[in-house]
Amino acid sequence: MAAPVVLSPSGVPVQKDLIVLQGVCVGCQLCELACSLTHEGIMNPYLSRIRVNQIREEGIIEPTICHHCNPAPCEQSCPTKALFWASNLPGVVMFDEGKCTRCYNCVHACPFGSIQIAPQGQILKCDLCGGNPACVTVCQDRPEFHPPHWPGGKVAALAFVEPAEATRIKRLLNLRNPQK
Amino acid sequence: MYGDILRIDLSSEMVTREPIPRDIARKFIGGEGINDWLLWEHFLKVDPKIDPLSPDNVLIIGLGPLGGTSFGQGSKTKFTFKGPAYNMFADSVAGGVFGSMMRWAGYDHLVITGRARRPVYLYINNDQVELRDAGRIWGRGAKEANNAIKAEVGDNEVETACIGPAGENLVTFASITNSGWRSAGRCGGGAVMGSKNLKAIAFKGTKGIRATDPQTFFNQSVDMIERMQALPIMETWKKEGTLQAVDIYDTVGSNPYKNSQGIVNPPELHDKITASVYTSLLKIRPIACSPGCSTACSAFHRVEGHETPLAHKYRGVGDKPEYLTVASFGSMCNIPDYAAISHFYAITSDYAVDFLEIGNICAFLMELWERGIVTARDMQEWTGEPITMEWGNVDAVDKVMESIVFQRNRLGEIFRGGAFQGGSRLEEIKGVPVLKYCVYGKGGSVINEELRPFGTWMTNMAVSSRGCDHLKAVTLVDKMGRTDISEALLGRPDAGHRFVPDLKGGLSAITEHITCTYNCLGVCILVALFDPINLPPGTHTAAYTAVTGMPITPEEIYLVGKRTANMEKAFNSRLGYARQDDLLCDRWMNEPLADPGPTPAGIKASDYLDHTLTEYYMWQGWDPATSLQKRETLEDLDLKDVADVLAREGFLVG
Numbered sequence A: 001m002a003a004p005v006v007l008s009p010s011g012v013p014v015q016k017d018l019i020v021l022q023g024v025c026v027g028c029q030l031c032e033l034a035c036s037l038t039h040e041g042i043m044n045p046y047l048s049r050i051r052v053n054q055i056r057e058e059g060i061i062e063p064t065i066c067h068h069c070n071p072a073p074c075e076q077s078c079p080t081k082a083l084f085w086a087s088n089l090p091g092v093v094m095f096d097e098g099k100c101t102r103c104y105n106c107v108h109a110c111p112f113g114s115i116q117i118a119p120q121g122q123i124l125k126c127d128l129c130g131g132n133p134a135c136v137t138v139c140q141d142r143p144e145f146h147p148p149h150w151p152g153g154k155v156a157a158l159a160f161v162e163p164a165e166a167t168r169i170k171r172l173l174n175l176r177n178p179q180k
Numbered sequence B: 001m002y003g004d005i006l007r008i009d010l011s012s013e014m015v016t017r018e019p020i021p022r023d024i025a026r027k028f029i030g031g032e033g034i035n036d037w038l039l040w041e042h043f044l045k046v047d048p049k050i051d052p053l054s055p056d057n058v059l060i061i062g063l064g065p066l067g068g069t070s071f072g073q074g075s076k077t078k079f080t081f082k083g084p085a086y087n088m089f090a091d092s093v094a095g096g097v098f099g100s101m102m103r104w105a106g107y108d109h110l111v112i113t114g115r116a117r118r119p120v121y122l123y124i125n126n127d128q129v130e131l132r133d134a135g136r137i138w139g140r141g142a143k144e145a146n147n148a149i150k151a152e153v154g155d156n157e158v159e160t161a162c163i164g165p166a167g168e169n170l171v172t173f174a175s176i177t178n179s180g181w182r183s184a185g186r187c188g189g190g191a192v193m194g195s196k197n198l199k200a201i202a203f204k205g206t207k208g209i210r211a212t213d214p215q216t217f218f219n220q221s222v223d224m225i226e227r228m229q230a231l232p233i234m235e236t237w238k239k240e241g242t243l244q245a246v247d248i249y250d251t252v253g254s255n256p257y258k259n260s261q262g263i264v265n266p267p268e269l270h271d272k273i274t275a276s277v278y279t280s281l282l283k284i285r286p287i288a289c290s291p292g293c294s295t296a297c298s299a300f301h302r303v304e305g306h307e308t309p310l311a312h313k314y315r316g317v318g319d320k321p322e323y324l325t326v327a328s329f330g331s332m333c334n335i336p337d338y339a340a341i342s343h344f345y346a347i348t349s350d351y352a353v354d355f356l357e358i359g360n361i362c363a364f365l366m367e368l369w370e371r372g373i374v375t376a377r378d379m380q381e382w383t384g385e386p387i388t389m390e391w392g393n394v395d396a397v398d399k400v401m402e403s404i405v406f407q408r409n410r411l412g413e414i415f416r417g418g419a420f421q422g423g424s425r426l427e428e429i430k431g432v433p434v435l436k437y438c439v440y441g442k443g444g445s446v447i448n449e450e451l452r453p454f455g456t457w458m459t460n461m462a463v464s465s466r467g468c469d470h471l472k473a474v475t476l477v478d479k480m481g482r483t484d485i486s487e488a489l490l491g492r493p494d495a496g497h498r499f500v501p502d503l504k505g506g507l508s509a510i511t512e513h514i515t516c517t518y519n520c521l522g523v524c525i526l527v528a529l530f531d532p533i534n535l536p537p538g539t540h541t542a543a544y545t546a547v548t549g550m551p552i553t554p555e556e557i558y559l560v561g562k563r564t565a566n567m568e569k570a571f572n573s574r575l576g577y578a579r580q581d582d583l584l585c586d587r588w589m590n591e592p593l594a595d596p597g598p599t600p601a602g603i604k605a606s607d608y609l610d611h612t613l614t615e616y617y618m619w620q621g622w623d624p625a626t627s628l629q630k631r632e633t634l635e636d637l638d639l640k641d642v643a644d645v646l647a648r649e650g651f652l653v654g
Helices: A030-040 A073-077 A105-109 A134-138 A163-173 B022-028 B031-045 B098-104 B142-153 B189-195 B214-230 B234-252 B267-273 B275-281 B323-331 B338-351 B355-370 B376-383 B394-405 B410-414 B419-430 B455-463 B483-490 B504-521 B537-548 B554-574 B586-590 B609-620 B631-636 B640-649
Strands: A005-007 A013-015 A017-020 A051-055 A060-064 A083-085 A093-095 A158-161 B004-009 B014-019 B059-062 B077-083 B088-094 B107-113 B120-125 B128-133 B159-162 B176-178 B182-184 B198-204 B283-287 B298-303 B316-319
Touching: A017 A163, A030 A051, A030 A134, A030 B214, A073 A083, A073 A105, A134 A158, A134 B214, A158 A163, B004 B128, B022 B031, B022 B554, B031 B059, B031 B077, B031 B088, B031 B107, B031 B504, B031 B554, B059 B189, B077 B098, B077 B189, B088 B176, B088 B554, B098 B107, B098 B159, B098 B198, B107 B198, B120 B142, B142 B159, B142 B176, B142 B198, B142 B338, B176 B189, B182 B338, B189 B198, B214 B234, B214 B537, B234 B267, B234 B275, B234 B323, B267 B275, B267 B323, B267 B338, B275 B283, B275 B298, B275 B338, B298 B338, B316 B338, B323 B338, B323 B355, B338 B355, B338 B394, B355 B394, B355 B419, B376 B394, B376 B410, B394 B410, B410 B419, B455 B504, B455 B609, B483 B504, B504 B537, B504 B554, B504 B609, B537 B554, B554 B609, B554 B631, B554 B640, B631 B640
Parallel strands: B004 B107, B120 B198
Antiparallel strands: A005 A013, A017 A158, A051 A060, A083 A093, B004 B014, B059 B077, B059 B107, B077 B088, B088 B182, B120 B128, B159 B176, B159 B198, B176 B182, B283 B298, B298 B316
């Protein structure tokens, strides 16, 4: 897997990843609602590219995101090029509904279950919102998970960060006071 | 955009669906407001004096236009009905995903009338509405029923509102449990469902909520989420949620120690029920109780058995108890053990019974036991078991709860109508006065929290349209001495001055309107209502317009809250309730605190209440002598039709 590359405001390509910090999600579904709102104009978890999986009785909550793999099994499996590498956003696998035959090869090819099928049958595929993911914007800081002497900054279930920053957050998260 | 109103008559099995009339949406916004309008309309056709457990009662469920959205303040579902707990207007709110699923299926309101011939549950999958046989799940707890319905429907994503044995057995303070864990606890909605032979309502909705202007709504959501995150109180809310009140109240003197005989937990109790004990020993992870909440003040915990002295009895996983659970069992019953308190929270959700009333009854019996009024012989006679009602006896709490919930014995039957009715029965049985030891209001229990030193709280509790609790007008202005908030809301600092009656009635009235506004919009009142300076209700107008396409001003949105409060008042007026009924119990009115702690010596509610009530009615524009509404006030709120009904029945002044 390689990380998506997005363009920074100055036009310089920056490598950033959409990542999930395990165990931090609170299950508020804001990511699903923001995703479906910004893509479909409707707030509906069933129209969201990101999904929050919950087994509430066991306290299990984890989001499923698209990793924009490279090579991307979904892109490789698509017979009609409905899934393709974005030309203006290097590293992002995009989806063109007009070319989709609904063969669902991509759904089967994705090892993470990251390609969703809407109630009406269309494919829902993360496009990283052009480099500013709405799901990350609404995902909020959890002070419970701040490591000791945390200098500030968001520790949220979702982050869209450069690889070095992803490593730093994950390292620090492991330092927090051991909870149960 | 708005969803529809779905009407289901359980007697005739007729189902009808209609859009919300545009003028009603404009007047009442949604949630609590439109629920109140639907209730009012129902009781123009049906005598409002009916027994709340008769088939003629109605159960209305509603979630406002910002519920189930990305707005960032959560989604709180209102259940509205004539309540069996206080025999007056009633509503109760709950988190969970149930109400959002209802909106995602295309409905904002559900109106349930009649009585099914045999136990049923309602299954609504988008446009498909089915009444299904509930024979196999009747008798089960709400959590088990929730799982059984998911299994029967074959869909784990169905969201339910279920009753448990308390509702089936018509315990008048039975609750409704959403999504298996969040309760609409107050006022006895569970008994109304039980009386209708309605075990549960299950929703699956995959249509979602369309925003008229998605880009603006998204921007407004991000703006609100960022404002919420910037609140100074936010970090503590995320970490501790309502449990922080244990500590705050021990500082200001507002915990109901041993059946409200004291107002501060003694150190040996405080140290065991302070919030950090829960967060460090039991909490595993924070959880949002409802969709779209950027605070997420709930949590999930595990009890392994070694954490507290009683933990070995209550091993397992569960959800975080709220402050009032800690108050009801920790403070009221003197139980210094979070594992036990968490157990009571879980079991009352499963039996679907109001833990406030259970905690209140148990603490009342414990005080009567200490005073020698209720004896070992009584308990043996009433339950068939040797139960000792010593302070802190957790097993006794379980036994009393089971007696009531399952209507298993004489004790359960005595307390089927709650602490006050049980106390009245005990006075007949024992031949001595006991109600002076009962903490009650308007014929039911109260929230288990001290109010004697706090003028706003005593006013809120006395005038509450749904009985006797604080949630109709939540504010910590006088408890926390927040003169700045008083200044912002009322133009004067006086409501923030503690231990004097000034402006406490005014603050109650204004806060009630703001609280109603939040409940009309379908968002959570917690967090936001505690900082009305940074989050005034006008903050919602752009988002409301972006999602519904209907313009509204901050002034209008406030008036919707005021209008809603007046609908509830009018409903109660039609039942004959007036100023003489806005009363508190003898303990609060007349008993000065033996140990006033951080509050002035000798303080009691009767020192202020008369003054604050008069002020409250004046600020509402009601007649201070009778508390009845005036034509002028109602017509200013575009409620001439309501004024006409009250005039015809003799409950209008002027």
